[in-house]
Amino acid sequence: MKYALLLLVFALIPLLCSVRAGDFPQAQISNRAIRAGFYLPDPERGYYRGTRFEWSGVIHSLQFQGHEYFGVWFPRYDPKLHDAITGPVEEFRTGEASVGYAEAKPGETFVRIGVGTLRKPDEKGYRVFGTYEIVDPGKWTVRPASDRIEFQHDLIHPAGYAYTYTKIVRLEPDRPEMVIEHRLKNTGRLPIETSQYNHNFFVIDGQPTGPEARVLFPFEVRATRDLGDKAEVREKQLSYLRELRAGGESVFTELEGFGPTSKDYDFRIENRKAGAGVRITGDRPIAKLVFWSIRTTLCPEPYIDIRVEPGQESSWEIRYEFYTLPAAK
Numbered sequence: 001m002k003y004a005l006l007l008l009v010f011a012l013i014p015l016l017c018s019v020r021a022g023d024f025p026q027a028q029i030s031n032r033a034i035r036a037g038f039y040l041p042d043p044e045r046g047y048y049r050g051t052r053f054e055w056s057g058v059i060h061s062l063q064f065q066g067h068e069y070f071g072v073w074f075p076r077y078d079p080k081l082h083d084a085i086t087g088p089v090e091e092f093r094t095g096e097a098s099v100g101y102a103e104a105k106p107g108e109t110f111v112r113i114g115v116g117t118l119r120k121p122d123e124k125g126y127r128v129f130g131t132y133e134i135v136d137p138g139k140w141t142v143r144p145a146s147d148r149i150e151f152q153h154d155l156i157h158p159a160g161y162a163y164t165y166t167k168i169v170r171l172e173p174d175r176p177e178m179v180i181e182h183r184l185k186n187t188g189r190l191p192i193e194t195s196q197y198n199h200n201f202f203v204i205d206g207q208p209t210g211p212e213a214r215v216l217f218p219f220e221v222r223a224t225r226d227l228g229d230k231a232e233v234r235e236k237q238l239s240y241l242r243e244l245r246a247g248g249e250s251v252f253t254e255l256e257g258f259g260p261t262s263k264d265y266d267f268r269i270e271n272r273k274a275g276a277g278v279r280i281t282g283d284r285p286i287a288k289l290v291f292w293s294i295r296t297t298l299c300p301e302p303y304i305d306i307r308v309e310p311g312q313e314s315s316w317e318i319r320y321e322f323y324t325l326p327a328a329k
Contacts, residue, residue: 026060027144029169033176034322037061038149038169039086043116043137051132052082052091053199054114055140056151056167057180059087064176064322067276071203073297082129086201088180088320090114092194092306097126099194100159109135111161113184113194114153147171154187162188163308176322183315186308195287197303198318205274209251209293210243212273215300217257218266223291225253244295255289255300267300270325279321 024047025040039047041055048058062069070087077084092113094101100110106122117136138155148170156162168181186192207213215238223233231240231251244251258264265282280300288303308314 027142027149029145029147029149029171031147031171032174033064034171034178035061035063036169036171036178040142041140041151041153043134043140047079048085048089049079049134050082050084051080051112051115051118051134052129053085053089054092054112054153054165056114056153056165057087057169058085058089059169062087062178062322064276065324067205067274067322067324069202069204069276069278069322071206073201073203073294080131082131086203088198088200088318090196090198092196094194096128099192100157100161101126103159109157109159111155111157113155113163113192113196114165114167116155117157147173157188160188160190161192162186163192178320178322180318180320181315182317183313184306184308185313186310189310191310192308193306195303195305197288197290197301199301200269200280200299201297202269202278202299203297204269204271204276204278207271207274208243208295209298210240213269213271213298214239215291215298216268216270217255217264219257219259219264222256223253224256227251227253238291244293246295248294250292250294252292253290255291258286258289260285265302267302269298269300272325275324275326277323277325279323280318281321282316282318284316 025042025045026038028037037060039058039060059070074084098110098112104110104120106120109117109119112118116134116138118132119135138153141152143150151167153165164185164187166183170179217236220235221233229241262283262285265286267280268277270277284304286302287305290301292299306314
């Protein structure tokens with residue numbers, strides 16, 4: 001038994017060494033309350049080189065008062081795997097596809113905002129979880145400072161789409177708050193119509209998703225799917241009836257009840273055993289609200305709609321306020 005265990009450990013060493021944090025471009029920001037570590041976008045050496053999520057603002061660790069809010073939640077790492085990513089990462093979608101996908105013929109290209117120009121294969125439809133060939137990764141510019149980091153992605157597509165996408169992740173002075181500011185400027189000749197959501201891969205102190213975790217909403221929330229014996233939605237709260245099992249058991253549903261203004265973009269995620277929580281607010285109305293969780297992570301996913309005419313710019317922000325609460329005994 002011991003011999004078999006040693007063989008397993010030795011077999012894992014090359015894999016573990018190949019994904020050390022120091023192997024990837026990264027940066028840190030901090031204030032008196034928060035320290036956060038980022039993996040930086042890089043087409044050759046970046047931690048994440050998939051084509052589902054945009055590459056900026058990938059937080060591998062955020063610590064506040066001894067609590068860890070992000071980290072690895074997935075069972076297998078590959079830089080091109082669609083969800084091998086950490087932190088409050090974001091994706092742009094046009095319908096269930098991407099900008100320019102519907103018009104492109106097989107062999108031609110389309111746009112993934114924050115990723116680049118991708119080649120469309122001969123396929124029946126867009127693969128949300130697929131990884132596409134990147135023909136042009138665009139140009140990334142990263143401007144780090146002590147308490148903030150700015151990412152800028154510039155892309156020009158031959159069909160007429162072009163943009164400058166800017167994301168600034170900053171910490172409020174002396175407060176346990178992080179703000180993600182976005183700007184999308186249309187520098188092309190075609191309008192850009194898309195939606196964007198934040199997946200919010202929270203991993204609070206590595207606690208399993210179960211009865212100690214809950215999500216609070218400012219509105220009477222309704223689930224569109226039966227959550228079975230795993231979770232329940234009641235009044236303004238989603239809670240768990242038992243721990244989710246390892247191996248991929250999930251809770252997945254769309255949530256309804258939000259109104260047409262930004263005041264309902266306001267969620268609290270708490271883990272009472274850890275004694276830690278976070279409040280998430282946005283300045284845009286919610287267009288759609290998806291909720292997904294497995295044993296290792298818990299994710300409200302609010303969508304917003306974006307349309308930018310040529311020469312125009314759209315901006316929005318998301319704010320995270322971290323706090324503690326009495327830990328359950």
